[in-house]
Amino acid sequence: MQTEIEIKFFVSQDIQCPLSKLLNSLEIISSSQVDLGNVYFDTPTLDLRRLEMGLRIRRSDDFAEQTIKCRGQVVGGLHARPEYNAPVQGDVPLFAAFPAELWPSLVVRDEIQTRLVAQFRTDFLRRYWLIAFEGAEIELAWDQGEIVGSLGKTCIDELELELKSGDARALFGLAEQLAGLGGVRLGAQSKAQRGYRLAGLGKPLTLQSLPVANGSDAVMRITSGLQHWQHHEQYWLEQADPEQRQLALLAIRQGVTLIVDAAATQAPVWLAALTDLSTHLALLAQEPADTGWQAALSMLFHRVDYVRLQLAIAAWLLAVA
Known part of the structure; x- marks a missing residue:
C-alpha cells in the first residue's frame, strides 16, 4: 500500500507557454509522456462505491495495472488516500492480487468479484515531469483527454502534483507557483467521481447545509x-x-x-x-x-x-x- 498525496488543478485556458516557462525555471529530474486508457469497474449495484473504493485497470503500450483506491481526505485541493496496485493480465481486475484485509470478509470480496462490470472509461495523454523542489521530489502531471460514460463525455484538462518523497509543505510551494499561471483552480473532484456521474451512477451535486462543527475546535x-x-x-x-x-x-x-x-x-x-x-x-x-x-x-x-x-x-x- 502507498498513500497518494496530491494537489489537483482544473485548467480553463491554454497554459502551454506559461507552464513551459515555469518548467524551465525548475530542476527537472526526468520527463516523459504516455497515452493512458483507464476502465473503471463496479457491480451493477455499486458495491465498491458503497465501500468507498474505486477500482480501475490502467493500460498503456508497455504496462497494464489494476488499482484500488480507498477512502481518503480532500481538503483545499489536497488529496490524500491509500491505494493498492498490482499487475493484471486479463480484462477484469482480480481481487486476489490485493490484501485480504481490504474487505469486510472474503465472502463479500468473492461475491463482488463475480459481478464486476465496466462502468466508464477515461482516456488521456499524460505529460509528466519529476521535479526536485525544496528538498522534495514531486511529480507534475498534465492530463488532457476525456471521460466517457453512458450519459455522454466531458473533457479532462488537469494538472496534478503528487508528492513522491520529502515534506508535503514543498507540494504547496510548487502549487503556489502553478497557481501563478492563471486560468487554473483547485479541484476536489477526482476523475472517478466525474465518471460515475457521467455513467448515471453518481449523485448529482446538490446544495448542502453548513456542517455543524465543534465550536471550540x-x-x-x-x-x-x-x-x-x-x-x-x-x-x-x-x-x-x-x-x-x-x-x-x-x-x-x-x-x-x-x-x-x-x-x-x-x-x-x-x-x-x-x-x-x-x-x-x-x-x-x-x-x-x-x-x-x-x-x-x-x-x-x-x-x-x-x-x-x-x-x-x-x-x-x-x-x-
Missing part, C-alpha cells in the same frame, strides 16, 4: 468551512439557473464566514485576505442578476490571488494537523 471549523466553500464553488460552476447560482453564492459566503470566525483566535497570515474576500462576495451578492456579476464571479474563481488564498488555508491546516 477552530481547525475542525476551518476544515468544514473550506470544504463547504469549495463544494459550492463547483456547484455554482455547473449551474445555469440564476436562482441556484444565488443560493450557491450564499453557501460559499457561509463557508468563508465560518473560516473567518474560526480563524479569529488563530490570526493566520491569510486572515486579512480572506476577510477582504468575504466583503467582496457580499457586494457581488447584492448585484442585480443582469449586471454581469456572474461573469465576474467565474473570473474570480480562476484568479491567482483567489487560488493562492485557498492553497494558503489548506497549507495552514496541514501544518497544524
Whole structure:
C-alpha cells in the first residue's frame, strides 16, 4: 500500500507557454509522456462505491495495472488516500492480487468479484515531469483527454502534483507557483467521481447545509468551512439557473464566514485576505442578476490571488494537523 498525496488543478485556458516557462525555471529530474486508457469497474449495484473504493485497470503500450483506491481526505485541493496496485493480465481486475484485509470478509470480496462490470472509461495523454523542489521530489502531471460514460463525455484538462518523497509543505510551494499561471483552480473532484456521474451512477451535486462543527475546535471549523466553500464553488460552476447560482453564492459566503470566525483566535497570515474576500462576495451578492456579476464571479474563481488564498488555508491546516 502507498498513500497518494496530491494537489489537483482544473485548467480553463491554454497554459502551454506559461507552464513551459515555469518548467524551465525548475530542476527537472526526468520527463516523459504516455497515452493512458483507464476502465473503471463496479457491480451493477455499486458495491465498491458503497465501500468507498474505486477500482480501475490502467493500460498503456508497455504496462497494464489494476488499482484500488480507498477512502481518503480532500481538503483545499489536497488529496490524500491509500491505494493498492498490482499487475493484471486479463480484462477484469482480480481481487486476489490485493490484501485480504481490504474487505469486510472474503465472502463479500468473492461475491463482488463475480459481478464486476465496466462502468466508464477515461482516456488521456499524460505529460509528466519529476521535479526536485525544496528538498522534495514531486511529480507534475498534465492530463488532457476525456471521460466517457453512458450519459455522454466531458473533457479532462488537469494538472496534478503528487508528492513522491520529502515534506508535503514543498507540494504547496510548487502549487503556489502553478497557481501563478492563471486560468487554473483547485479541484476536489477526482476523475472517478466525474465518471460515475457521467455513467448515471453518481449523485448529482446538490446544495448542502453548513456542517455543524465543534465550536471550540477552530481547525475542525476551518476544515468544514473550506470544504463547504469549495463544494459550492463547483456547484455554482455547473449551474445555469440564476436562482441556484444565488443560493450557491450564499453557501460559499457561509463557508468563508465560518473560516473567518474560526480563524479569529488563530490570526493566520491569510486572515486579512480572506476577510477582504468575504466583503467582496457580499457586494457581488447584492448585484442585480443582469449586471454581469456572474461573469465576474467565474473570473474570480480562476484568479491567482483567489487560488493562492485557498492553497494558503489548506497549507495552514496541514501544518497544524
